[in-house]
Structure formats: structure tokens, C-alpha cells
Amino acid sequence: MSDTYGTIELESGNRFIWMSSKDGEINGFVERSNGGIIKGTSGWYRTNDPDQAARTAELKLKSMEV
Numbered sequence: 001m002s003d004t005y006g007t008i009e010l011e012s013g014n015r016f017i018w019m020s021s022k023d024g025e026i027n028g029f030v031e032r033s034n035g036g037i038i039k040g041t042s043g044w045y046r047t048n049d050p051d052q053a054a055r056t057a058e059l060k061l062k063s064m065e066v
Contacts, residue, residue: 004019005018005019006018006019006050008050010030011058012058012062013033014030014031014033014061015031016029016050016054016057016058017029017030017031018045018050018053020048020050024048025044025045025047026044026045026046026049026050027044027045028041028043028050028054028057029041030057038064040060041057
């Protein structure tokens with residue numbers, strides 16, 4: 001059985017918090033290292049791979065210049 005939720009540390013020092021739906025699609029958000037969700041990072045990441053979703057979230061952060 002695979003994990004259905006978890007936390008992945010990002011290169012930026014933030015954390016990607018995720019959970020999967022029944023079909024395995026990843027929903028998540030980025031949390032700052034000191035707490036609080038970074039606006040614009042919450043939602044469906046259109047993949048079944050949490051690591052891919054975390055990489056997408058990291059790219060989104062870089063484009064947002066947070």
C-alpha cells in the first residue's frame with residue numbers, strides 16, 4: 001500500500017504538504033518554514049506522483065518570486 005499523504009522538504013526551505021484522492025491524484029500546498037500557507041500554491045497538481053507535484057510547486061514558487 002502506498003502513502004496517501006505526506007510532507008516533502010523543498011530546496012527553498014519550505015514544505016510541500018500533500019494528500020492523494022481515491023484515484024491517486026495529488027492535492028497539496030506549500031507551507032513556509034515558519035508556518036503559514038503560501039497563497040497561490042494550494043490545489044490539484046494533476047499527477048499521481050507526490051515528488052513530481054513537489055517539483056511543480058517549487059517551480060511555481062520560483063515564478064512567483066516568493
